[in-house]
Amino acid sequence: MKIYKVVGMMSGTSLDGLDLAYCHFWKKKDQWQFEIKASESISYAPKMQSDLKDAIHLSAEKLLQLHNEYGNWLGERAKDFIQEQNLEVNFIASHGHTSHHRPELGLTFQLGSGQHLANASEHTIICDFRSNDLALGGQGAPLVPIGDRLLFSEYDFCLNLGGISNISFELKGRRIAYDIGLANMILNYITRKIDLDYDENGTLARSGTINPMMLKKLNGLSYYLLPHPKSIGYEWFLEKVVPIVNETKDSTENLLHTAIHHICEKIAQQVALNTNKTNQKLFVTGGGALNAFLIETLEQKLDSKIEVVVPDKILIEFKEALVFAFMGVLRSEKEINVLKTVTGAKRDSSSGVIFLPN
Structure with missing residues (x-):
């Protein structure tokens, strides 16, 4: 072997x-x-x-x-x-x-x-x-879904919460994946305004309340209406999202609280659009999986038939590095990796x- x-x-x-x-x-x-x-x-x-x-x-x-x-x-x-x-x-x-x-x-x-x-x-x-x-x-992204298919096939959906949220799943024998939208990129942008790298466990966000106007603007971003395959990058964030955050005059706690509700609403919408089955499993990795308030909010917005599975911390933090190592293996074997x-x-x-x- x-x-x-x-x-x-x-x-x-x-x-x-x-x-x-x-x-x-x-x-x-x-x-x-x-x-x-x-x-x-x-x-x-x-x-x-x-x-x-x-x-x-x-x-x-x-x-x-x-x-x-x-x-x-x-x-x-x-x-x-x-x-x-x-x-x-x-x-x-x-x-x-x-x-x-x-x-x-x-x-x-x-x-x-x-x-x-x-x-x-x-x-x-x-x-x-x-x-x-x-x-x-192609879009050149996302790439991790080959790992989702070959290494994590026991899960119905694989969700990565890095700077951007992206999702991967099987539909009629085809692997479908795309960037849903925002995740840690907006949260970290907000916390860095107060010289904090990130909001540990979502503690600050938990103590805030929703800013309705900010939520409406984020939910109304035109990217969410595009069909997949689709992907976004830092350019999109700078052009479309940063102005919304900067023009919202509110506390850090409220900005974070609103951003998390936006992130979770958009994820829940995409999961609901792509399943009508019961007892489904959503596997969550990436830094956002360590944000307790984000995960709790996501569970609230998902239908109860979707189980959110958060693995051990090593896999949460290193899944993407693992999959790129695996893509290297597939490349060396001359097997499909994109x-x-x-x-x-x-x-x-x-x-x-x-x-x-x-």
């Missing part, structure tokens, strides 16, 4: 930091199995966080400079992680950090140069999982670019 030993690396739109997960993958009776053997989250220093957040505004020259510098930084963190844990690694699979995502223009860009990462880590790298799908006419039913591309693909260290 062949066991793949892979480090998956993920940096999400919420800018919390870098997640590293050392994972083993193997097949048992044609079913993929996995185990997360070691993990680490590395918070970004203020300058790194600021550089990544503002990368969208950089000139091409400065953007490519950051691309290379960040690739080196990723490689050094991966090397440290492997050495400190004394890990045996076949390769590293890196998502990078998305600075630009404009699928309607046929472009996406993930910071973190694969060659710099390979050289700094001294390991083979598989990265740039999105570009090939855009070249095939689904056209999810991204809207003209065909499924085995995506990812391989870089060898020099």
Whole structure:
């Protein structure tokens, strides 16, 4: 039995930091199995966080400079992680950090140069999982649903609450997935106004009340009317959401409370639209799954026939890093790892670019 030993690396739109997960993958009776053997989250220093957040505004020259510098930084963190844990690694699979995502223009860009990462880590790298799908006419997102299908098939819905909320499910033998809308991106934007990285357990949000005008504006965002496949990025958030938050003169508690009700209403709507069955399970991961008030609000807005399943903290925090490690495995096996039913591309693909260290 062949066991793949892979480090998956993920940096999400919420800018919390870098997640590293050392994972083993193997097949048992044609079913993929996995185990997360070691993990680490590395918070970004203020300058790194600021550089990544503002990368969208950089000139091409400065953007490519950051691309290379960040690739080196990723490689050094991966090397440290492997050495400190004394890990045996076949390769590293890196998502990078998305600075630009404009699928309607046929472009996406993930910071973190694969060659710099390979050289700094001294390991083979598989990265740039999105570009090939855009070249095939797809959105380049979401990518995690291949992991949902092959690793978490016992759940009816897989919901990720990162910076953005996205959902994945089977419908008539096809995997469907798309970005629902907001999640931690808006919550963290609000808390950073009071120099707080995030609202732990949703404690501040719980003490607030709904601002009806803000809720109406958020619920009325035109993105929610678009058919899937669809995806959003930081550009959309800056253009459409930030002005709503900034023009709402209210307490931090009320802003957070309102944002959570908005997030959960939109998730509940999408679940209701895609099932009429009973005893369904909704599997929730991502940083938002640690927000107790958000999960309680979601349970209230979902029909009682939907069970919300929140796994252990390791899987909550490292599922995306796990899935990108798995996408690297599928790429090395030349198996499909990006689904056209999810991204809207003209065909499924085995995506990812391989870089060898020099």
